[in-house]
Amino acid sequence: MTESEFDPWTSTFLLAGPVKLHPRIERAMAVPSLNHRGEYFHEVTKSIKTLLPLVFGTPGHQAVITGSGTAGLEGMISGLISKQDRVVVLTNGHFGNRLEQLSRVFGNPVVVKAKWGTPFSTEEVKAALEGGETKALLCVYNETSVGFTNDIERFGGLAHDKGALFLVDAISALPGLPTPPPSWHVDGMVVGSQKGLGAPPGLSLVHLSDRATSALRPQTYANDLAAHFKSIEKDDTPWTPAVPLFLALHEALKFLEEEGVSRRQARTHRLAAATRSAVKAMGLSLFPEEKYASDTVTAIRYPFGVEDSPFRAALRDRHNVIVSGGQGEAKGSIFRIGHMGVATSSDVLAGIAAVEKEMFRLGKIPSLGRGITSFLSDLP
Numbered sequence: 001m002t003e004s005e006f007d008p009w010t011s012t013f014l015l016a017g018p019v020k021l022h023p024r025i026e027r028a029m030a031v032p033s034l035n036h037r038g039e040y041f042h043e044v045t046k047s048i049k050t051l052l053p054l055v056f057g058t059p060g061h062q063a064v065i066t067g068s069g070t071a072g073l074e075g076m077i078s079g080l081i082s083k084q085d086r087v088v089v090l091t092n093g094h095f096g097n098r099l100e101q102l103s104r105v106f107g108n109p110v111v112v113k114a115k116w117g118t119p120f121s122t123e124e125v126k127a128a129l130e131g132g133e134t135k136a137l138l139c140v141y142n143e144t145s146v147g148f149t150n151d152i153e154r155f156g157g158l159a160h161d162k163g164a165l166f167l168v169d170a171i172s173a174l175p176g177l178p179t180p181p182p183s184w185h186v187d188g189m190v191v192g193s194q195k196g197l198g199a200p201p202g203l204s205l206v207h208l209s210d211r212a213t214s215a216l217r218p219q220t221y222a223n224d225l226a227a228h229f230k231s232i233e234k235d236d237t238p239w240t241p242a243v244p245l246f247l248a249l250h251e252a253l254k255f256l257e258e259e260g261v262s263r264r265q266a267r268t269h270r271l272a273a274a275t276r277s278a279v280k281a282m283g284l285s286l287f288p289e290e291k292y293a294s295d296t297v298t299a300i301r302y303p304f305g306v307e308d309s310p311f312r313a314a315l316r317d318r319h320n321v322i323v324s325g326g327q328g329e330a331k332g333s334i335f336r337i338g339h340m341g342v343a344t345s346s347d348v349l350a351g352i353a354a355v356e357k358e359m360f361r362l363g364k365i366p367s368l369g370r371g372i373t374s375f376l377s378d379l380p
Contacts, residue, residue, distance in 0.1 A: 006316050012350040016144050016297040016324040017172055018194035018201045019341040021248075025199060028251035029244040036243050037236070044250050046235040051253035054261055055191055056207040057179035063228035064249065065204045066242045069171035069192035072204025073102055075223035076167060076188045077138070079216045081107035085135035088112060088128045088164070090120055090155070094145035094328040099138050099169060106219060107135070116329050117146035117288040117299070125155060129162045136165040136187075142173035144195075145327040147299030147336060148288040149177060156185035165212055171195060171204075175261050176268040176296040176340040187212040193245065196268070196296060198341030199252040202245045255342070269295045271339040271348050274378035278352045281374035282365050287334050296340035299326075300355075301333065303364040308332045311358060319354035345379055 013020040034041050052062040065072050077099075081087055087107045089100045092114035103109040112128050114120045129137065137159040142149050152168055159166040167188040168180070176196035180186045187209040194201035206225060208216070218224040227238040256264060272295040279286060279300055287299035302308065308325050312335060315321040324336040337355075339348050349372065356371040 007320055010320060011316075012319075012321045012347050012354075014321065014323050014337050014339070014343070014347060014351045016336045016338040017192065017340075019198055019338055020343060020347065021200065022198060022255065022342045024255060025248050025251050028247045029200075031244070031247065034243050036241055041243065041246075042235040044246060045232065045237065048246065048250050048253060049232050049235065051250075051257060052205060052207075054253065054256055055174050055197070055205060056189060057181065057261075061208045061210070061213040061229050063206055063225065063232045064237075064241075064246065065206060065223060065228060066202065066237075066239070066245070067204055067223065068201060069169070069190055069204045070098065070102075071223055072171075072190035072192075072206045073099070073169060074220065075204075075218075075225045075228070076190055076206055076208070077102050078106045078219040078223065079225045080165060080167065080188065080212060081135060082217065082219070083108060086110060086132050087136045087138060088125070088134055090114075090125065090137070090139040090150070092116055092118060092120065092146075092150070093140065093143035093148060094330075095140045095143055095169060095171070097328065099140060103138060117143075117148045117292075119151065119292060120155075122154065122158075125158055129158055129164060134162055134164040136167050138167045138169075140169040142170070142177055142294050142296055144172040144294070144297055144336075146287050146330055146334070147294045147297050148292050149173075149294045152180065152186070153184045156180070160185035165215070167212075172296055172340070175256060175264050177294075178265065179261065193249050193252070196264070196340040197249070197252045197256065199249045200245055202242055203249055265295075268340055270379060271343060271345060272296070272298060274345070274375045275337060275339055275348055275352065277378040278371040278375035282356055282359060282371040284359070284365075287330065297324075297336050297338045299330070299334045299336045302335065303359070306359075306362060306364060308335065311335065311362075314358050314361075315351075315354045319350070319357065321351050321354040323351060323355075349375055
């Protein structure tokens with residue numbers, strides 16, 4: 001392979017999602033056409049149903065929707081919020097903004113904003129909840145766009161005290177981050193197949209509490225959660241599912257069961273901590289304050305004078321390494337390294353080495369080796 005040759009088959013794939021696929025997941029999709037109403041696929045759906053509590057930490061009303069995480073969010077929000085309902089939406093990044101947009105379609109949102117990559121004021125959230133009868137509080141658990149994890153434990157208690165549903169975008173959070181226990185009062189969660197689960201994009205996993213399920217009043221057809229809950233109880237789907245993606249998700253869930261959720265979370269944390277250590281050792285800066293930094297994706301500020309597209313193209317063309325750029329307000333000012341799902345220390349080490357080499361080539365760091373050494377030193 002020459003210096004300027006990119007090979008997608010062998011690349012080090014470190015996007016913030018979709019993520020690297022294990023060969024087991026790829027093989028699971030390599031099957032002939034299946035009857036999605038037949039016995040074999042019903043058995044697959046039944047097994048998925050029994051494995052979903054691994055992701056959400058508890059049994060409950062759970063289903064898989066054919067459609068990206070946004071489809072799951074739409075199903076949850078449209079089923080629980082109507083135009084007359086006052087809801088409070090928290091946004092401090094690109095995906096918080098998406099929650100706001102969805103809420104404006106179906107409900108009457110009051111928006112609490114924080115600067116991208118910074119925490120919300122507890123007082124402002126309380127004031128918003130106390131400003132009138134509130135149907136729901138909506139928040140992103142892990143704001144992928146800026147590598148920031150919100151303190152949803154704190155917000156769940158605030159919503160519970162006011163009798164509001166607490167609905168969470170957990171698309172890039174689970175199973176890489178701590179699973180919300182009952183004490184966090186989460187009534188609804190949506191997880192994306194293409195993040196910490198390590199499956200392909202195109203499916204959303206949805207969980208609702210008993211309280212939320214009893215309040216369902218669907219306003220959409222394809223994303224009607226009541227229909228999906230009813231069908232999965234019969235080991236079926238209400239509409240034609242994305243069969244290869246269901247097969248891949250099934251294998252990813254079995255993979256998670258074998259590894260164990262706690263081990264998956266611990267491994268994700270180790271990779272994140274070592275990545276943050278390497279970033280600092282190189283003399284680069286994290287986008288958020290470190291105590292809020294995500295364990296599934298690390299957001300790194302560009303030094304002055306480094307342009308986003310040429311930098312990431314150099315990582316791709318010279319080193320066969322793929323990382324994410326910024327989104328929305330952060331576009332052009334940061335790049336992001338994903339280390340969730342089945343990412344390994346070797347994967348992330350290759351990414352750190354490529355970043356270090358290109359920053360040195362650009363004259364933005366004084367020497368080579370500090371990032372790599374710090375990364376390796378921080379791993380057990």
